[in-house]
Amino acid sequence: xxxxxxxxxxxxxxxxxxxxxxxxxxxxxxxxxxxxxxxxxxxxxxxxxxxxxxxxxxxxxxxxxxxxxxxxxxxxxxxxxxxxxxxxxxxxxxxxxxxxxxxxxxxxxxxxxxxxxxxxxxxxxxxxxxxxxxxxxxxxxxxxxxxxxxxxxxxxxxxxxxxxxxxxxxxxxxxxxxxxxxxxxxxxxxxxxxxxxxxxxxxxxxxxxxxxxxxxxxxxxxxxxxxxxxxxxxxxxxxxxxxxxxxxxxxxxxxxxxxxxxxxxxxxxxxxxxxxxxxxxxxxxxxxxxxxxxxxxxxxxxxxxxxxxxxxxxxxxxxxxxxxxxxxxxxxxxxxxxxxxxxxxxxxxxxxxxxxxxxxxxxxxxxxxxxxxxxxxxxxxxxxxxxxxxxxxxxxxxxxxxxxxxxxxxxxxxxxxxxxxxxxxxxxxxxxxxxxxxxxxxxxxxxxxxxxxxxxxxxxxx
Amino acid sequence: xxxxxxxxxxxxxxxxxxxxxxxxxxxxxxxxxxxxxxxxxxxxxxxxxxxxxxxxxxxxxxxxxxxxxxxxxxxxxxxxxxxxxxxxxxxxxxxxxxxxxxxxxxxxxxxxxxxxxxxxxxxxxxxxxxxxxxxxxxxxxxxxxxxxxxxxxxxxxxxxxxxxxxxxxxxxxxxxxxxxxxxxxxxxxxxxxxxxxxxxxxxxxxxxxxxxxxxxxxxxxxxxxxxxxxxxxxxxxxxxxxxxxxxxxxxxxxxxxxxxxxxxxxxxxxxxxxxxxxxxxxxxxxxxxxxxxxxxxxxxxxxxxxxxxxxxxxxxxxxxxxxxxxxxxxxxxxxxxxx
Numbered sequence: 001x002x003x004x005x006x007x008x009x010x011x012x013x014x015x016x017x018x019x020x021x022x023x024x025x026x027x028x029x030x031x032x033x034x035x036x037x038x039x040x041x042x043x044x045x046x047x048x049x050x051x052x053x054x055x056x057x058x059x060x061x062x063x064x065x066x067x068x069x070x071x072x073x074x075x076x077x078x079x080x081x082x083x084x085x086x087x088x089x090x091x092x093x094x095x096x097x098x099x100x101x102x103x104x105x106x107x108x109x110x111x112x113x114x115x116x117x118x119x120x121x122x123x124x125x126x127x128x129x130x131x132x133x134x135x136x137x138x139x140x141x142x143x144x145x146x147x148x149x150x151x152x153x154x155x156x157x158x159x160x161x162x163x164x165x166x167x168x169x170x171x172x173x174x175x176x177x178x179x180x181x182x183x184x185x186x187x188x189x190x191x192x193x194x195x196x197x198x199x200x201x202x203x204x205x206x207x208x209x210x211x212x213x214x215x216x217x218x219x220x221x222x223x224x225x226x227x228x229x230x231x232x233x234x235x236x237x238x239x240x241x242x243x244x245x246x247x248x249x250x251x252x253x254x255x256x257x258x259x260x261x262x263x264x265x266x267x268x269x270x271x272x273x274x275x276x277x278x279x280x281x282x283x284x285x286x287x288x289x290x291x292x293x294x295x296x297x298x299x300x301x302x303x304x305x306x307x308x309x310x311x312x313x314x315x316x317x318x319x320x321x322x323x324x325x326x327x328x329x330x331x332x333x334x335x336x337x338x339x340x341x342x343x344x345x346x347x348x349x350x351x352x353x354x355x356x357x358x359x360x361x362x363x364x365x366x367x368x369x370x371x372x373x374x375x376x377x378x379x380x381x382x383x384x385x386x387x388x389x390x391x392x393x394x395x396x397x398x399x400x401x402x403x404x405x406x407x408x409x410x411x412x413x414x415x416x417x418x419x420x421x422x423x424x425x426x427x428x429x430x431x432x433x434x435x436x437x438x439x440x441x442x443x444x445x446x447x448x449x450x451x452x453x454x455x456x457x458x459x460x461x462x
Numbered sequence: 463x464x465x466x467x468x469x470x471x472x473x474x475x476x477x478x479x480x481x482x483x484x485x486x487x488x489x490x491x492x493x494x495x496x497x498x499x500x501x502x503x504x505x506x507x508x509x510x511x512x513x514x515x516x517x518x519x520x521x522x523x524x525x526x527x528x529x530x531x532x533x534x535x536x537x538x539x540x541x542x543x544x545x546x547x548x549x550x551x552x553x554x555x556x557x558x559x560x561x562x563x564x565x566x567x568x569x570x571x572x573x574x575x576x577x578x579x580x581x582x583x584x585x586x587x588x589x590x591x592x593x594x595x596x597x598x599x600x601x602x603x604x605x606x607x608x609x610x611x612x613x614x615x616x617x618x619x620x621x622x623x624x625x626x627x628x629x630x631x632x633x634x635x636x637x638x639x640x641x642x643x644x645x646x647x648x649x650x651x652x653x654x655x656x657x658x659x660x661x662x663x664x665x666x667x668x669x670x671x672x673x674x675x676x677x678x679x680x681x682x683x684x685x686x687x688x689x690x691x692x693x694x695x696x697x698x699x700x701x702x703x704x705x706x707x708x709x710x711x712x713x714x715x716x717x718x719x720x721x722x723x724x725x726x727x728x729x730x731x732x733x734x735x736x737x738x739x740x741x742x743x744x745x746x747x748x749x750x751x752x753x754x755x756x757x758x759x760x761x762x763x764x765x766x767x768x769x770x771x772x773x774x775x776x777x778x779x780x781x782x783x784x785x786x787x788x789x790x791x792x793x794x795x796x797x798x799x800x801x
Contacts, residue, residue, distance in 0.1 A: 189466070208628050212659075220665040226658060319667070380668070398644050399654035406640035406655065410632055436469050440476035447477075447620050448627045452580070 001042040039159035058131040062145040095324030123163035134170040166263040166283035170315030183259035191254035198247030201240035207451035227388035229404035312336040485619035508529035511566035517767035527781035541577025546695035554706035573690035576606035687736035716751040720760040
């Protein structure tokens with residue numbers, strides 16, 4: 001079910017009164033679990049089998065780890081193999097098979113591995129990370145294994161964040177599922193700003209910009225200004241699409257008395273690349289840090305070369321997590337290289353704190369780097385994108401410039417109300433009436449400019 | 463409760479202000495130009511359709527093949543709602559109506575009355591409507607929107623303006639911001655934009671794959687002729703054309719997919735069979751070009767659009783079939799118009 005569909009509006013209208021009418025926490029959790037399965041299985045009921053397998057696997061592995069400590073490594077391996085096996089089969093099998101065949105072909109060998117051509121179940125990349133982190137935390141002794149299957153199943157499949165995150169930690173969400181929840185009007189009301197900004201970001205900015213982006217990235221040979229405008233527009237689209245989803249997820253969670261973690265913190269205002277990754281897709285960045293980067297040695301690995309290698313490998317894997325294509329891996333490595341370059345050159349906060357000019361320059365460089373990265377992320381091949389950047393698309397006519405400028409202007413105009421609200425919130429924290437007026441302006445913008453037709457969220461494909 | 467009350471008051475004020483701002487900007491119907499053109503050209507055949515008609519019909523070739531003048535009236539991205547209005551308000555309302563009105567459609571475009579109601583096609587629709595269009599309202603808008611949203615559409619100008627707001631914003635920024643900034647005449651701004659991002663600059667393989675994906679992803683109910691026909695404009699078109707003494711001819715066009723030999727989904731094939739049976743029962747000629755082998759893949763330019771050579775070949779072939787329906791007739795001018 002899409003957050004932006006009328007089905008979802010009806011789903012919430014039925015669920016909310018029922019949920020708050022129930023006095024018992026356990027019954028509320030049962031209701032939420034059933035509702036989450038209805039939400040997830042709405043389009044393809046067979047996806048429920050996978051989420052159930054993943055839930056059962058980690059619920060039992062975690063209990064076994066706690067019960068039979070000497071054998072805990074084996075149960076951890078069982079969990080990892082099970083989860084990564086699911087992910088690998090559905091998401092990466094064909095990609096690896098194609099690349100093995102291509103590599104063998106380059107060596108003069110003919111190999112034809114079978115292709116599974118499986119449909120990728122929405123959200124599988126998100127909930128597998130979520131369940132794995134639970135089992136790893138129990139294995140590390142940082143969390144106790146939960147007995148209640150219902151509470152744990154709800155943690156895995158809570159509909160507001162099941163399909164595209166935030167990738168919640170058990171330490172945050174499970175205790176909330178285990179506590180009694182009473183209706184509080186303030187919490188209910190606090191969902192409104194999140195829902196409004198979330199829907200505005202997705203339906204007004206992301207979906208309106210998407211048409212231009214699609215056309216640019218289908219061009220046979222784009223010129224440099226058009227490609228840059230397309231990359232900029234896609235940067236706005238992917239941010240508004242994904243952070244819009246996260247806002248709606250947080251808003252719906254609040255309607256149900258839950259607090260889900262913040263996933264984006266104005267990432268395009270970052271003045272360094274390091275900062276960007278602390279503000280962009282925070283739940284994934286912190287997951288990668290805690291369960292991949294640090295265990296691999298992280299910043300404490302001996303030798304600069306090894307430290308940089310760990311960082312590059314981590315970012316490459318993070319890119320691959322997004323999708324089974326080389327452009328995603330290269331996007332991850334692009335950011336990895338950027339981070340390494342910043343560390344080697346000392347281009348970080350110490351540098352940017354020197355003066356406003358330095359901070360502004362640093363912001364421009366960081367933003368440009370991120371935009372190029374997203375262009376690469378959206379491109380269907382590295383060669384196509386590189387040719388566009390190199391200006392192979394031909395001489396720049398005024399028509400090309402006009403197209404680039406008008407698409408940039410459209411993107412900026414659509415995003416302007418969000419910028420105004422952000423500025424007002426930061427600069428006038430006490431002027432609640434101004435903020436309120438701007439939020440209602442977003443509502444008017446939604447009525448006027450929201451795209452209908454239910455375009456999927458970009459991160460559903462990951 | 464005070465903050466909540468204040469919040470609601472602010473909300474009401476902002477929404478009322480936004481409604482007042484857009485209410486005066488809604489433009490009324492403009493039919494005169496199309497009617498004048500038709501009256502001046504006095505064609506024997508009028509072709510109605512969307513961009514596939516724009517690219518697929520060569521009016522000069524039509525005149526040569528028919529020995530009679532012909533024009534085409536079309537709207538990019540339009541569907542049967544616009545064709546119904548063109549037929550009713552322009553073709554059938556002409557002092558001297560053409561003898562044949564030929565509607566060209568793809569797949570289910572003919573019987574889905576909810577296609578092309580918003581965005582740029584929606585604006586063309588509004589410009590082709592008269593003050594009262596009960597059929598369009600009932601079969602198009604209400605069917606597409608449901609009762610609640612339809613009521614909002616009718617009663618709330620802010621909601622109604624959503625049909626065109628995004629397109630107008632785009633156009634305003636292109637013509638009034640980007641064009642003056644770069645010294646481009648605003649009149650040429652749209653053409654310059656389409657020169658860069660039009661189908662002709664697309665990667666053909668990607669565009670075709672994109673279109674095929676869209677076609678494959680189409681809902682089964684979209685291609686259920688029997689379920690759709692009574693809720694479509696088709697019976698009204700047949701009736702109105704007959705009343706005006708115009709012969710209605712339906713043409714299911716060949717697409718790039720057909721020319722490439724891609725298998726036609728079963729539901730799409732069934733749709734063609736059911737449409738043919740219905741037309742035969744109602745005495746309406748239907749020419750189905752999906753299997754026309756002479757229209758080969760190299761005659762297609764981009765997407766489902768013919769090249770100039772393809773347009774000449776297709777128009778010649780089609781007019782060869784229309785000629786016997788015309789009988790004897792007079793002569794006049796020929797032209798084309800985008801509505």
